[in-house]
Amino acid sequence: MKRPAQLVFIPAPGAGHIVSTVEIAKQLVARDDQLFITILIMKLxxxxxxxxxxxxxxxxxxxxxxxxxxxxxxxxxFPSFIKTFVQGHKTHVKDAVTKLLAESAQVELAGFVIDMFCTPMINVADEFQIPSYLFFTSSAASLGFSFHLQSLHDEQGKDVAEITGWDSELVVPSFINPVPAGVWPGVTRTKEGAIASIDFAARFRQTKGILINTFRELEPHALRSLSDGKIPPVYPVGPLLNLKSDDGHVGTDQSIQKSDILEWLDDQPPSSVVFLCFGSMGSFDEAQVKEIACALEQSGQRFLWSLRQPKPKGKMGMPSDYVDVKLVLPEGFLDRTARIGKVIGWAPQVAILAHPAVGGFVSHCGWNSTLESLWCGVPIATWPMYAEQQLNAFGLVKELGLGVEIKMDYKQDSEVVVSAEDIERGIRQVMEKDSDIRARVKEISEKSKKALTDGGSSYSSLGRFLDQI
Structure with a gap:
């Protein structure tokens, strides 16, 4: 009889990383009744x-x-912050795992599954003499980008200043098209950030296997490029989504907000509403808010807009809901658009994307949001903000034909204000009824669901991972 085994997951702090970690844990224990999982949470x-x-x-x-x-x-x-932050938790992880082993002596510790930002924990796994596996919570294409930068530096001898100084295009094996410098992750454009990225990728190679939140049918080219024999085995196991992730408890403020939003959507025709939402960290200053408002009004399009207040300048923190959105919107905007639009703060994103009234999504292209939108069959108008979102946007528009561009190389902290004309054009394109993009998104939506069923590509891939541990 197979002996019970324990996996320890160490996600990076932050909702997006923890949500997908919980989802893969649920899938693993559902497939193996001798498997136990402990998730160690670090709080920002x-x-x-x-x-x-x-x-x-x-x-x-x-x-x-x-x-x-x-x-x-x-x-x-960010690169120094996250590294210092994770390093500072090594002792806590060691103590927690030591205690875990003492409490469950019958269960064998089979390995650590560490988030892409938690590579310092490989050293802790080594101390316990167990393997580390990587859980990569973004796309296969962006994983390939990280490996390519590291290979340029460590194998081809390019120095960091040369890499960060490039201002044209880079041929990357995980992308079909050359990748313009404007869509590289912001962190790789500085010397400090590039060194950190290269270091992370070098540590990825030291793991025993890489679980990745994607599926073969979505990224066939990128996944093929990762099977070159130079990196650990890759297991595409996505899409890992919590389709109930934003269910507020009945009677709470969020629950009341959610039912109000869904009731409003119930009154709109099928595929008629464009949904604008920029993730848990996404927000804009007043000048940009006014351009978005102007674009929505000019388009005449039905809309649902999640508008968040930026965190105070120079401070770490999260955007919050406005006390009064009228203060940042053009005068009279809410009255003039009352019949076709709704401005909200917090958004129950999955429930909104799954609603039949929603026909397009203006998104920051975070990987979880991208997978949710594709699962629900909703085309994306790309407006990335930070991290690897510009690469995701480039992939959606140029590589996969599953999105339209509003701005592909936007950076959250830049002074750039995207014009109402550009925003309106993107909204009109993403809401086009019979477009090729809409047909492709519908097809990939069906494939994403099939990948997780018995015999599907991700189901089989997860089985191969379980066999290995």
Missing amino acids: PFDKLFINTDPSISHRISFINLPESHIDTQGLA
Whole structure:
């Protein structure tokens, strides 16, 4: 009889990373009744404490909130911040796993599954003499981009200044088209960021296998490029989505907001509403908000707009809901658009995308949001903000033909204001009724669901991973 085994997952802090970690944990325990999973949660100083509120999660999945590490990260750029933050949790992880082993002596520790930003934890796994696996929460194409930069530096001897200084295009094996410098992840455009990215990718190669939140039918070219024998085995196991992720508890503010939004959508014709939402970190200053408002009004398109207030300048934190959106919108905008539009704060994104009234999504192209939109069969108008979102947008528009461009190389902290004309054009394109893009998105939606069923590509890939552990 197979002996019970324990996997320890270490997601990066942040909703997007934790959500997909919980989803892969649910799939793994559903496939192997001798498997136990413990998820170690690191809390960002400005974030809420994680509380598991999903009663459907298996009793074989447990959560441990690690003690907060009070590390001075003030003024650090993201790569240094995340590395310092994760390094500061190594002792906490070691203590938690030691305690876990003492409490469950009958269960064999089979490995760590670490998030793409948690590579310092490979050292902790080594101390316990167990393998590390990587869980990559973005696209196969962007994973290939990371490996390519690292290969240019470590194998071809390009120095970092040369890599970050490129201002034309880069031929990357995981992309069919040359990748313009404008859509490289912002972090790779600085010396510090590029060094950190190269270091992360070098550590990825030290793992025993890479689980990735994508599926073969979506990224066939990128996945083929990752099977060159130079990197660990890759297991595409997506799309990993929590389709109930934004269900507020009945009677809570979020639950009331959600039912109000869905009731409004119930009154709109099928595929008639464009939904604008820019993720948990996405927000704009007043000048850009006015351009979006102007574009929506000029388009005459029905819309649902999640509008968030930026965090205070120079401080770490998350956007919040406005107390009064009228203060940032053009005068009279809400009255003039009352019959066709609704401006909201927080958005129950999955429920909105799944609603038959929604016909297009203006999105920041975060990978979870991209997969949710494709699952629901909703074409995307790309407006990336930060991280690898510009690469995702480039992939959707130029590689896969599943999205239209509003702005592909937008950066959240730049002074650029996207014009109402550009926004309106993107909205009109994404809402086109019988476009080729809409047909392709519908086809990939069906394939995404099939990938997870018995015999599907991701189902089989997850089986191969389970056989390996």
